[in-house]
Structure formats: structure tokens, C-alpha cells
Amino acid sequence: MRNLKLEEIFYLHNQAIFKYLYYLLNDEKLAEDFTQETFIRYCNYQQVIKEGVELAWLRRTARNIAYDYYRRKKLIQFVPFLQQHEEQASPTPHQWLMQQEDAKMLYLAIRKLKMTYRDVIILRKIEGLSIEETCHVLGWNEGKVKNTLKRALIALKKELGGEFHEE
Template sequence: MQQKQFECFYEEYSDAIFKYILMLVGNKETAEDFTQETFYRAYKQFETFKEQASIQTWLRKIARNLVYDHYRRKRIIQFIPFLSQHEQQDTNLLPSEIVEKGEAIVAVYRALSKLKLEYKEVIILRKIEGLSIKETGNLLGWTEVKVKNATARAMQALKKELEEGGELHGEGFRSIIK
């Protein structure tokens, strides 16, 4: 592969890969390091890319493996909310609606942090990142049926966490949990 072509891949996908990693590790510096490591490994292993999935899915899989290795080494599972996707606020909302929506997002991420890693991951990929069932299945190595079932179970678990925390109320929460 030409270096120029790989630079184009980096420019196109590095932000998305960084955000994905940041959502899983919750630390900006670690996410930056893992993003660089993801692209380094991709560059070294590009000949193994079989184009059965998109380049972005392949890069996410490399990133996911790095994160899992990190957790195995550290023997920790943690999650720190990543809110930058939601920081752009709709100017048509009233100030009270903006506050309620912001509180709802924080509550959802707090509840999400209490879920097992498999549930966090499927919610992040499907509901936050917006990947399709097929893309999520490719990335996680799951069948489409397993993705659908895990998403449904994860959303139920998230809803239960929100209810138990007394945080599932108001229109802001219903608009976030669909």
C-alpha cells in the first residue's frame, strides 16, 4: 500500500476511531495513544485486510482489540462518559429543555457505566455511533441475530439502571432512550 493512500485513511477515520476508543477507555491520553497504535498496526498489517468489511470496521476491530488487551492487562472495566457528541445544543430549545436534556445524557452515561462491557459496547456501537446491525456484527464477530438480541437486552438493562436510579423520567430521558 502506498503511504499516501494510508494517510488518506488516517485523515478520514482517525476522529471516529479516537471517539470510539475514548468512549471505551474514558481517558483522552490513552485514547490518543490507542488511536495512534491502531493506525500503526493497520499500516503494518494492511496486507491482511480482506475487504470483507469496510476499512472503518476493520480499524474499529483493531482498536477494540487494543482496548480489550488494555483491560486484560489492567484487570479493570470502567467507563467515563463522553459527551462531546451531545455538546452541540439545539438553539430552538428553551434553556430549561437544554438543562433537562443535558441531565438526561449524563444520567444515561452514568447508567451505561454500570452495565457489563458487552452491553456497553453494543449500545455504543448501535445507539451512539449509529452502526448498522451488520457492521456491529462484523466488528464484534457476532451474528446479526446476536446483535439484535444483545441490543434489546442491553437497552432493557440500561432502562432498568435508569429506573433503579430514579432517573427515568421526563421527556428528555424518553428522547434519549429509544
């Protein structure tokens, strides 16, 4: 018997799934549609999903829906990400312009990375998932997550025109 009902699962996780899809797709309407599709699939499979791993299952399903979309469209693009939900002090106009330019350079560099690198950067560095949570979403082992993240950060640093130095 499940402790949480579908409505509770939706209430707890719909924003996280929407945000994740928005990062992947950079399209609010698609993110909304695919969030709905994710929960429809959850509804169909909720009896076989282990309790306590619902969010990982939802993220993995959302990722698969987005990848299917990309495969159908043969279109791979990265979503600009800004953690707008975090409150920040208002920057001066000069600081704001510099931040916008830095963000643009970062987005363009990330856009050049292969999709597996984008995935791990989104989940670990943007979404802030733990290694274990990232393993569940991507279906990878811990070593692959760590190694791919390391390679992704090196590739990102190179795209930004710098050398990567391990510390």
C-alpha cells in the same frame, strides 16, 4: 493492489477511531495513543485486510487494544457520551440543568451494564453503525447483535428504574 494509501485511510478514518476509543476510555490521551497504535497495526497488516472493510478492521482493532488495556488494569468503566459534534439550539438554563441531570443518570446506569451491552449500545445507538457494521466490529452474527442490543436496552431501562415495554 490497494486503491487507497495508508495516508488516505488515516485521513478518512482517524477521527472515527479516536471518537470510538474516547467513548470507550473517557481519556483523551489514551484515545490518542490507542488511535496511533491502531494505525500502526493497520500498517503492519494492510496487505491482508480486504479492501472496503478497513474501517470495520480499524474499529475492531481499536476495541481489542482498549479491552487489553482494561484487562491489564482490571478496570472497566463507561465513557460518558455526548454527541457534541451535533449542533443544537442553545437550551435555557433550566433545560440545560435538566439535560445534565438526565445525562448523569443515564451515564451512571450505563456504567452498571456489562461490557458487551456497553459495546453494542455504543456502536449501534451512539456511533450509529448498521447491524452489519456492528457485526464486523464485534465479530458477532446479526442475531447476536440484535439480541444483545435488545437485552442491553432492557437492562438499561431497568437500571434507570423503569420497566421495558416492547412496542
